[in-house]
Amino acid sequence: MILVTEWLASPGPELLAASGQAVRYEPTLWRDAPRLRELLPQAEALIVRNQTRVTASLLETAPRLRVVGRLGVGLDNIEVEALRARGIALVTASQANAIAVAEYVLAAMLHVARNLAAADASVRAGQWERTRLGGTELWGRTLGLVGVGEIGRRVARRAAAFGMTVLGYDPFVGPYDYAPTELGIAMLPLAEVLARADFVSIHVPLLPTTYHLFDAERLAQMRPQAVLINSARGGIVDEQALVEALSAGHLRYAVLDVTEQEPLPADSPLRASSAVLLTPHIAGLTAEAQERTSRLVVTEVLRLLAEGKTEAAP
Incomplete structure (x- = not known):
């Protein structure tokens, strides 16, 4: 059976x-x-x-x-x-589901850059805030990939098409592997990737060595006003430390498709943060x-x- x-x-x-x-x-x-x-x-x-x-x-x-x-x-x-x-x-x-996850990451970055939902809400409320809602461009920005496997490489190709610089950290990727040589991903130590990237996207498995990889110390290493995107596994990010980094204004925004406990508990501080976009583990769930x-x-x-x-x- x-x-x-x-x-x-x-x-x-x-x-x-x-x-x-x-x-x-x-x-x-x-x-x-x-x-x-x-x-x-x-x-x-x-x-x-x-x-x-x-x-x-x-x-x-x-x-x-x-x-x-x-x-x-x-x-x-x-x-x-x-x-x-x-x-x-x-x-x-x-x-x-690698294509689906890669497209989710691009959608997340575009959401932060242009935030069409806020513009739509403004117009529906009878406003016409063209200056405030113009947004920013992805062109010329830097994307940092933590994990440069199949999904990370697919994200890199799409980010490059938008004119982004792509940095990567992955201890299992050598200097002459496909990612750096064919895709032009600059492989660097993690601290340097975090310090330089406008967007950081996580693509590693949840292991004892990656649990709370993004703790308070690691989040503090990120570039001020950077954006964190997690479509991998929730336990990789210390959620309380993330809320504190966002509340302090060090980070600009976070897009989380995964959380340490799913479904997200009603009392999670993530729910109360306006600097977090939450989705229900759908990055790889396209038809x-x-x-x-x-x-x-x-x-x-x-x-x-x-x-x-x-x-x-x-």
Whole structure:
């Protein structure tokens, strides 16, 4: 049986239905832990998004499980070592949403530069504030990328088309790798990237080494009146420190698609800040990205099951 515990975009359900495999698609199953543990003993494949916690304890209830499909790329809800120990394969939607996230970052920068929403609200209120609402340009500004992998490189290409200078920090990118040599990204130490960038966009995974990477000290290193964009994982930014940096006027604005706790708690100080734009983890959730993600993960899960063999999680 293939067990799907969260929402699966088309054509995933259709591909599963046509596969001849027994399928249980219950998109809200992740909310019902007892029901999930009841169904898992029959599952050969488990397909999840980011709410189902695939832990060593959960895997103990799934003796027949051979493959886990993750409808996305982040693995902070999956204990990869536990999969590896049991010889269970892991399928992810590698780069399927990279374009969507890159376009989100450009949209975030344009929102800050031109803020069409404020202009629209002003006109609707009977005003005509052309001078105040003219905004600024991205041309000639500097973008700093923290993490220069697939998404970071796609952001860089789009930023360059707007006439921006692109700086990058990534300890895994060498001086003659694709990013610096073909895209012209100037790879620098993190402190220098933060000190020079008008916009800083985060593109690293959430790991013990990146948790609260942007703490009070790091935020203080950012250029005054800079803008922080986080479409990676919420725990990378110390939210209280960010609110304080914004309140003090050191940073101009922040665009957060992810927060440390999701959904965002009602008492979060982020809600009260007018210098923060909040979106509900949608950067990679375009219709096109979801179609690619669904097709890629389901197709690969079905392939592994059909071959009768799996490889341990990477």
